[in-house]
Structure formats: C-alpha cells, structure tokens
Amino acid sequence: MRLYILFVCPIPRVLLKVLYNVSVLPVMGDVTAQAIYLNDCYQKEFESIVQEVNNGKYIVLEQTLFYPTSGGQPNDTGILITEDGHIYKVLAVAKSGNDIVHEVDHDGLKQADKVKGIIDWDRRYKHMRMHTAAHILDAVLYNEAGALCTGNQLGYDKSRIDFALDEFDRDKMEHYIKLANSWVEKKIDVKTYYLPRDEALKIPGIVKLAAIMPPEIKELRIVEIPGIDLQADGGTQVKNTGEIGKIVLLSVENKGKKNRRLYYELAE
Numbered sequence: 281m282r283l284y285i286l287f288v289c290p291i292p293r294v295l296l297k298v299l300y301n302v303s304v305l306p307v308m309g310d311v312t313a314q315a316i317y318l319n320d321c322y323q324k325e326f327e328s329i330v331q332e333v334n335n336g337k338y339i340v341l342e343q344t345l346f347y348p349t350s351g352g353q354p355n356d357t358g359i360l361i362t363e364d365g366h367i368y369k370v371l372a373v374a375k376s377g378n379d380i381v382h383e384v385d386h387d388g389l390k391q392a393d394k395v396k397g398i399i400d401w402d403r404r405y406k407h408m409r410m411h412t413a414a415h416i417l418d419a420v421l422y423n424e425a426g427a428l429c430t431g432n433q434l435g436y437d438k439s440r441i442d443f444a445l446d447e448f449d450r451d452k453m454e455h456y457i458k459l460a461n462s463w464v465e466k467k468i469d470v471k472t473y474y475l476p477r478d479e480a481l482k483i484p485g486i487v488k489l490a491a492i493m494p495p496e497i498k499e500l501r502i503v504e505i506p507g508i509d510l511q512a513d514g515g516t517q518v519k520n521t522g523e524i525g526k527i528v529l530l531s532v533e534n535k536g537k538k539n540r541r542l543y544y545e546l547a548e
C-alpha cells in the first residue's frame with residue numbers, strides 16, 4: 281500500500297502559516313516502498329538492489345535507510361558495498377520526484393547490482409535527537425508565547441528554529457528552554473503511527489491541515505509526544521525524549537521585526 285507523507289517537518293501550525301501566506305501547498309511527496317527508514321529509525325544496515333543509475337553517480341535503490349534531505353533535516357551519509365566488496369561512499373541523498381536519489385563518490389554501480397548499505401549512525405542519531413528536540417521547542421514556544429515556528433534547520437553541532445515573536449527577552453527564552461528540558465527529563469515515549477485522513481481530521485490542531493490536503497492523500501504519518509506535541513511528520517525521531525539529553529540555548533538573533541532565530545545544541 282502506498283503511504284502519503286508530508287515532507288515538511290515543522291508542524292501543522294507552520295504548514296498552516298505557510299499555506300495561508302502563500303496559498304500553495306508546500307513540498308509534498310508520496311513515499312514509496314523505498315523509504316524504509318520510516319519503518320525503523322534505529323536500523324543502521326540494509327540490503328537492496330540498484331534500480332536505476334543516472335550519470336554514473338546518482339543511484340536509486342529499491343529500498344533505502346538513507347534519509348533524504350527534507351523538512352529541515354539533513355540527509356544521511358554512509359556507504360554502499362557491492363557483493364564483491366567494492367565500497368561507494370554516499371555523499372548526499374535527496375528526493376527527486378517519487379524517488380530517493382543517492383549521490384555516490386564514483387562511477388561503477390550498475391542496475392540490478394546487489395548492495396549492502398550502512399548509514400553513518402553517529403550523524404543520523406544526532407539528527408534524530410535534534411529533530412525530536414525541535415518538536416518540543418516548537419510546542420513550548422507556541423504554548424507559552426504563541427510563537428509560530430516559521431522554519432528550521434537541523435544540524436549535527438547545532439540547530440536553529442525561526443519563529444515569529446514580537447518581543448525578545450533572554451530570560452524568558454531561558455525559561456522556555458528549561459520547560460522544554462522538563463519534557464525531555466520526563467522520558468516520554470515518542471509514538472509514530474499512520475492515521476487515515478478521516479481520523480486525522482478529528483485531531484485538534486491538524487484538522488485544518490488535513491482538510492486542505494488533496495483528497496488522494498489517504499494516510500498521514502503522525503509523530504506524537506504525548507502531553508506536548510502531535511504532528512504530521514516525515515522525519516526520523518528518537519523513541520524516548522530522554523534520549524535527547526539536554527537542550528542548551530546557544531543564542532537568539534533578531535531576523536527582522538518579528539522574526540527570531542534560536543540556536544541550540546544538545547548536551548549528552
């Protein structure tokens with residue numbers, strides 16, 4: 281069965297804002313059987329078959345654990361190994377149409393080649409922790425200050441969240457980070473599941489989003505952090521908020537009259 285997923289990570293709230301402002305649907309993809317990283321975010325190795333090779337270095341696999349850059353989360357890196365032990369480095373991964381395309385470091389892979397893929401787990405896991413932390417921060421900023429997240433960029437060393445807020449107060453910001461960390465410390469299990477469109481429509485907060493989506497989108501992938509956040513999401517997340525460690529505020533910048541940019545990192 282084909283599942284449809286929103287590839288814009290940040291939240292219905294953000295999507296709604298984008299949609300209202302621009303009146304067009306954001307980038308949206310249907311995820312085919314290729315995207316097995318959605319089944320188990322903790323799987324590090326997989327086997328697959330080369331489905332397509334373009335210009336020597338751009339590889340489509342039957343299925344992949346490599347996360348393609350989307351929704352503010354950077355792509356995974358790692359290697360592909362052929363049956364005869366030849367190693368190709370995966371430099372970048374992106375969505376192209378309905379395919380996930382892997383850019384490898386040199387030519388040689390051929391259609392129908394069997395490969396083993398290994399993702400760089402250190403990098404991926406950091407992005408997972410950063411991603412779930414971003415959901416908590418978005419929710420706290422919205423609940424406490426009514427601040428809408430307008431964008432984000434996750435990274436390995438630091439991540440940033442842009443949000444709309446008139447006043448900036450460093451003390452308040454530290455307070456929000458403290459609140460976010462209290463959710464981390466509660467060690468809450470993060471739930472991921474699929475909901476039929478009709479059922480998603482009943483959930484407060486994503487009602488409007490679901491309602492304006494094209495009718496052919498039958499199912500939504502939902503990521504829920506019980507008690508704090510629930511979103512339609514196509515990213516990789518940790519299983520428990522305790523894995524985030526500790527959110528550390530790095531800085532807040534003013535980006536225009538109402539826009540603030542918050543940088544954070546994670547301590548173990």
Ligand SMILES: [Zn+2]
Nearest residue numbers: 289290513515
């Ligand atoms: Zn997300």
